[in-house]
Amino acid sequence: PESLTREVHHQLLVLPFYSVFDSISFFIEGRKVTLTGYVIRQTLKEHAEAAIRSIEGAGPVVNKIEVLPISTTDDELRRNSYRAIFEDATLAKYGIPPVPTIHIIVKNGAVILEGAVGSDQDKILAGKRAAAVANVSGVRNDIGVRKSDAVSN
Secondary structure (H helix, E strand, C coil): HHHHHHHHHHHHCCCCCCCCCCCCEEEECCCCCEEEECCCCCHHHHHHHHHHCCCCCCCCCECEEECCCCCCHHHHHHHHHHHHCCCCCCCCHHHCCCCCCCEEEEEECCCEEEEECCCCCCCCCHHHHHHHCCCCEEEEEECECCCCCCCCC
16 A cells, blocks of 8 residues: 555646645545545546546545635635745745645635645744735644655645
């Protein structure tokens, strides 16, 4: 299962159009792969499932990824939250990889932060920066902390 886990992780990271505004997670039971998370495009949900189905050794794929509602208000909150977080001098380093390690999910005015950072202070700061964005109705900070220099998705 470890090689399957690595391959699923890799396939999700190289999906076209997977961005800072999407967050796809998975868990594996035996050979069954269950996908969860949030995406802003229906096509990304479909591509994620197809990519996992194509992995040799993967069994059934259960796709529980939620496609976020289309909303110009949420789009504006995404842009403003992105700027608030990644224009912060301390947090800017998390925006450098092709897919940033902090993911900003906006649903009906609420922000969910996912991903990983290197310290508790950075996690707290990201939450504060998101909460300071005008018109955000609430913030759920689900960012994980990895105590190492190698922070990855």
